Amino acid sequence: MTMDALKDILVDLGIPEHEITETALLRKDLQLDSTETVDISLGLKRRFGVNVKLESRKDMTLKDVCEMVEQAIANTATAT
Numbered sequence: 001m002t003m004d005a006l007k008d009i010l011v012d013l014g015i016p017e018h019e020i021t022e023t024a025l026l027r028k029d030l031q032l033d034s035t036e037t038v039d040i041s042l043g044l045k046r047r048f049g050v051n052v053k054l055e056s057r058k059d060m061t062l063k064d065v066c067e068m069v070e071q072a073i074a075n076t077a078t079a080t
Contacts, residue, residue, distance in 0.1 A: 002048075002066040011045035022063040026054065044069055050076055 002061055009021050026032045032040070037054040044052050044065075050072035054065065 002069050004041070005044070005047045006062055006065060006069075009040055009047075013039060017078065022061060022066075024062050025059045026062075026065070027059045037043075040065070042048065048073055 003022065007017065010020050010030070011017055013032075013036055019030060024030055026037060026040075033075060041052050043056050044050065048069055050063070050069060051053075054060065054070050060068075060074055
């Protein structure tokens with residue numbers, strides 16, 4: 001579910017679908033800049049209602065991003 005949503009967002013940003021894998025790094029492999037990572041964060045917020053910060057200096061895999069989103073969803077669910 002989360003990976004599918006992330007794939008949709010990345011395809012909308014012009015990333016070829018064959019490059020979108022769980023092990024792909026946002027900056028090194030997909031060549032995303034800071035503006036695009038903000039777009040991803042906003043897209044995830046719209047779809048899942050959670051804030052995810054992707055602007056860190058550490059490059060992240062798509063699997064890392066999915067795990068962050070799922071953790072934020074779980075935290076939101078337990079907070080209510």
